[in-house]
Amino acid sequence: MRNLMFVLTALAVIGLAVWAYRENYRTQHAIKETERLQQEIGVARSRLAMLRAEWAYLNRPDRLRDLTELNFDRLQLLPLRPDQFGKVDQVSYPPLPKLDLSEIVDVSSQPGEGP
């Protein structure tokens, strides 16, 4: 009985050691993975910051103004003026499709005609 206990304990220790060993390696692997991902995120973020800066630089008001002046023939863009505001009823919407009224069937019934 006692010997069995010793054997079982030894087996348990070996099992735990194997488990701890494997967990250790899995943890190290996960840490390496997060490090790689963080590096990737960092690169992506710096790229994003660079792209944002470039976007802002390309959209700077001076450049847009020059571009509208250069392309005035095609685009004919002018600064927004107060007289460009309109009302909804000034918009010419496409006309509503007309109802077909050629074959009219009278379905109304005179009161009192029923059975």
Next chain:
Amino acid sequence: MIRTPLRPLAHILKARDTGENPDVIERENIRLRHEEMRDRARNRAEGRLLVMSVAFLAGFILVGLRMGTLAFSEAEEPRASAAGSRIVAQRADIVDRRGHILATNLETHSLYAQPQQMIDKERVARELVKVFPDLDEARLVRDFTGKRKFLWVRKQISPEQKQAVHDIGDPGLLFGPREMRLYPNGRLAAHVLGGASFGKEDVRAAELIGVAGVEKYFDEALRDPANGGKALSLSLDLTVQAAAERVLHGGMKLMNAKGAASILMDVHTGEILSLVSLPDFDPNDRPRPPVKGNPSDSPLFNRAVQGLYELGSTFKIFTAAQAMDLGLAAPTTMIKTAGPLRWGKFKIRDFHDYGAELSLTKVIVKSSNIGTARLAQEIGAERQQGFLRDLGFFEPTPLEMIEARGARPLLPPNWSELSAMTISYGHGLSSSPLHLAAGYAAIANGGRRVVPTLLKRDRPQQGARIMTEASARAAQQMLRLVVTEGTASFGEVPGYAVAGKTGTADKPKEQGGGYHEDKVIATFAAMFPAHDPRYVLVVTLDEPVETSGPEPRRTAGWTAVPVAAEMIGRVAPLLGMRPGVEPASMAGITLTSN
């Protein structure tokens, strides 16, 4: 262990034989046994103490070693947490109210040299000059061949330049990462943003510190890693600012002015939507402050915030509003305007002669100095001071720019009755255009104090009440009449019902002693739309001359007002205001409240 009996029979019998008391033997044995037990217990306790002390010692050694390693080793980010990747830039972005970027960071490289690692020093110097034409080849050779072990070649280089230096292929030329502050919009809002430069420099990194404007005011917050790189949202609107700069620049050139400033402010929230000062500069390449000459001639000088000017007749509405608020006058009260008004040796004149008397409304519409001076006499210096203090004319504006703190209005040292009379029409008190905008905003929003701010707000300020709503409304109607039938007739913008007051003040001579004859500061302070003011616009031109007529015209009505009108016409649609029909004013009825 052999246990000795307490009453060994042999000893007892022997003692009985000799007639001794056998109990003595028992007691002696008990004593010996107790001594033995005591020694054993002590030994065991000492042993336990030893084990304990060894355990504690081991614990302390462990803690000590850990502290030692923590103290001596390089700090490192906790690897398993994801928080470390949040911060990429060491300085947060600055964005406008709609999220457009006004300032951001860009990763570049610095170039440095370690001459002892160089192979062919003359060639390196020759090739470097090809890449950077402004370097001096002889000096580079001297530096490389001398005793120096380290020198900066360039603080910032572009990717193309980096590649070119790479192609030189010398191991003595090294690159370090460097963040640089970029203002993608160039000169736009240069005075507000200020600029940034490098603080402490190292091969691996360099500190970016704000040197002026918002960058310096919020330096700590922008650099604080605890903010997690959250962008700073300003109240400025990029498109409005660009349009205002464009119009003001054109106006400045057209009116031959040497400088100009404009401020557009929301009257309820106090947000500054655009703040322009011309001439301006490029914050990406901020010029050095001038060492000689008048600092106010430098492009770095912010005329809207730092410039202290006597703003002239624009102050008259404050006098009129206070007189109405105190119940001294109503818009229809007649005021004597026969001139000149004498006070001791001093005479107050009007631009034209306006006859014997005018109603208060007409005094403002015609801009009569004599009329406002008489009102100021009735108000008195004491009450006038209190009113102007409430409007913020005694303190620097609390705007979130480092320059605003220095702009303390210049007040007369002794506020006599004469000072009160001249200040009532804007002479004798110098303040910045921003102070004026804040004062007009208080009238425009119905009589509450507004503090100008550069940060985005989402609700109106509930400032202290300065005047009653009725007197503020009456003052707004007077300002509207100035545009429809008074000195600011060029200020009419169809659909936006502009109300405002012109001001033309002679510039004082720099050395003191009187005023220039032909140099003026022309100001137009406006609010729109007049029936429910939402924005205040102040336009100031420095030394404008309008030369389309037979003789040069310098009054604000001919110079600042057309520029302001053009600006309102451009900016108001961008603010999403549709032109509307002004509600007809009820003839002869003014809103009052008891």
